[in-house]
Amino acid sequence: MTDVVCPYCFTRDRSSRLLFRCLAQGSRVRGAAPCGAEYDEVWAAFANHGGSRHTAMRGPLFAPARRIGRPPRLREECPNCGVATPVRVCRTCHSDLPNDYGDQPTRIIALVGPKTAGKSTAMTVLLHELRGAAGRPFRATLTPMGAATQSRFKELEDDLYDGLRLPAPTQSAAMSFNDPLIFRLSLERDGLARRGSRATTLVFFDAAGENLASAEAMDRYTAYLAAADGIILMVDPLQLRSVRDSLADLGRRLPDLEAPPDQIAADLAAQLRGHRRRDRHGLVSTPLAVALTKSDELLGQLHPGSPIARAARHDGGELDEADRIAVHEEVRALLAQWDGGALHAQLSADFRTFSLFALSALGAPPPDDAPADAPGQGPQPLRVADPLLWLLGRHGVLKVRRPKSGAQEAQ
Ligand SMILES: Nc1nc2c(ncn2[C@@H]2O[C@H](COP(=O)(O)OP(=O)(O)OP(=O)(O)O)[C@@H](O)[C@H]2O)c(=O)[nH]1
Ligand SMILES: [Zn+2]
Numbered sequence: 001m002t003d004v005v006c007p008y009c010f011t012r013d014r015s016s017r018l019l020f021r022c023l024a025q026g027s028r029v030r031g032a033a034p035c036g037a038e039y040d041e042v043w044a045a046f047a048n049h050g051g052s053r054h055t056a057m058r059g060p061l062f063a064p065a066r067r068i069g070r071p072p073r074l075r076e077e078c079p080n081c082g083v084a085t086p087v088r089v090c091r092t093c094h095s096d097l098p099n100d101y102g103d104q105p106t107r108i109i110a111l112v113g114p115k116t117a118g119k120s121t122a123m124t125v126l127l128h129e130l131r132g133a134a135g136r137p138f139r140a141t142l143t144p145m146g147a148a149t150q151s152r153f154k155e156l157e158d159d160l161y162d163g164l165r166l167p168a169p170t171q172s173a174a175m176s177f178n179d180p181l182i183f184r185l186s187l188e189r190d191g192l193a194r195r196g197s198r199a200t201t202l203v204f205f206d207a208a209g210e211n212l213a214s215a216e217a218m219d220r221y222t223a224y225l226a227a228a229d230g231i232i233l234m235v236d237p238l239q240l241r242s243v244r245d246s247l248a249d250l251g252r253r254l255p256d257l258e259a260p261p262d263q264i265a266a267d268l269a270a271q272l273r274g275h276r277r278r279d280r281h282g283l284v285s286t287p288l289a290v291a292l293t294k295s296d297e298l299l300g301q302l303h304p305g306s307p308i309a310r311a312a313r314h315d316g317g318e319l320d321e322a323d324r325i326a327v328h329e330e331v332r333a334l335l336a337q338w339d340g341g342a343l344h345a346q347l348s349a350d351f352r353t354f355s356l357f358a359l360s361a362l363g364a365p366p367p368d369d370a371p372a373d374a375p376g377q378g379p380q381p382l383r384v385a386d387p388l389l390w391l392l393g394r395h396g397v398l399k400v401r402r403p404k405s406g407a408q409e410a411q
């Protein structure tokens with residue numbers, strides 16, 4: 001049985017229990033009456049705020065025939081008009097799911113962080129890389145699911161890679177929740193490619209969590225956090241006072257100051273605890289990857305040979321756990337110098353499982369004379385996929401090579 005999570009309302013359900021939506025295109029089979037569009041009150045209340053009544057006129061829903069012990073069909077015939085439909089629908093919010101959504105388990109990965117932390121840029125580069133170099137060692141294929149993801153991802157990718165334009169500031173979460181990016185991640189099994197592969201649906205949101213205008217938007221944001229199988233918290237090192245001071249001396253342009261990272265981590269933990277994502281010791285149970293973004297800005301402050309400055313290698317399609325620990329320890333040591341260890345202390349007090357990362361989506365700062373552009377050579381990322389790969393490894397989606405001995409398991 002496959003469990004899926006609706007990427008719109010985050011309700012978990014058995015894929016065999018998802019509803020189907022008749023295409024209601026006026027055709028029919030064997031003398032049956034054709035179906036017409038009907039007003040979908042549930043969907044209208046959930047998603048059609050301010051939309052016209054016409055947009056909520058949709059094909060009628062029906063439950064699939066029950067077939068005990070057999071996998072659900074990809075298409076079902078509408079019991080009224082007899083025409084087969086592939087469109088599956090969430091029982092709770094009546095949102096249409098991409099075709100094939102129900103065929104593999106869902107993992108929701110939340111990307112969070114304050115304004116200008118680098119979320120949209122890192123997400124675009126991460127997805128691009130996973131479709132290329134970062135996915136190769138794992139023989140991974142990442143495919144956009146559904147027309148909405150396809151067109152949005154293409155736009156993001158074209159802008160950044162062809163147009164060298166950085167993503168525009170993200171709208172508030174209330175808006176961006178309506179369009180999650182949904183991908184199918186398939187991994188070839190060792191030498192058994194033709195016998196099928198393991199697949200997972202990955203759902204990404206790039207949400208600016210602050211400035212939520214309404215209580216409803218806030219509810220949706222925390223529901224999304226609570227549904228997450230893993231969270232990537234992006235921390236901008238340019239928010240840390242001592243990093244700012246040294247870069248200001250070099251004449252670098254700096255972003256406005258936001259809330260300090262330890263405060264953001266504490267707020268995130270409070271929201272997750274509020275949704276019962278806590279163990280019996282009161283620690284948050286959702287695995288948290290904390291990633292310092294824009295690591296290209298830090299290269300001047302690193303010692304030669306720092307693991308942050310070199311790319312990760314995942315020989316043999318296994319995640320290199322020793323490398324992950326080396327990065328964690330390095331970031332921890334840097335933070336101790338920069339914020340007196342406040343972020344690490346807060347994370348230790350709140351989260352059962354977390355790991356520190358450092359990444360650069362662009363590989364270099366945007367040009368001084370064109371701050372809305374990517375560097376001229378295009379994105380040259382460093383370690384941009386590490387946080388996601390670690391989370392996938394924790395969920396057993398990727399294989400992990402443990403260090404032989406000596407190195408201690410970091411948090
Ligand atoms: N040096 C450097 N700067 C970066 C990098 N990625 C992003 N930036 C800078 O950070 C700014 C914000 O990046 P975004 O990806 O838009 O950040 P965000 O977190 O999505 O911001 P919101 O959309 O406002 O929530 C960009 O305009 C760049 O100036 C990077 O890899 N290196
Ligand atoms: Zn739903």
Ligand SMILES: [Zn+2]
Nearest residue numbers: 022035078081
């Ligand atoms: Zn029908």
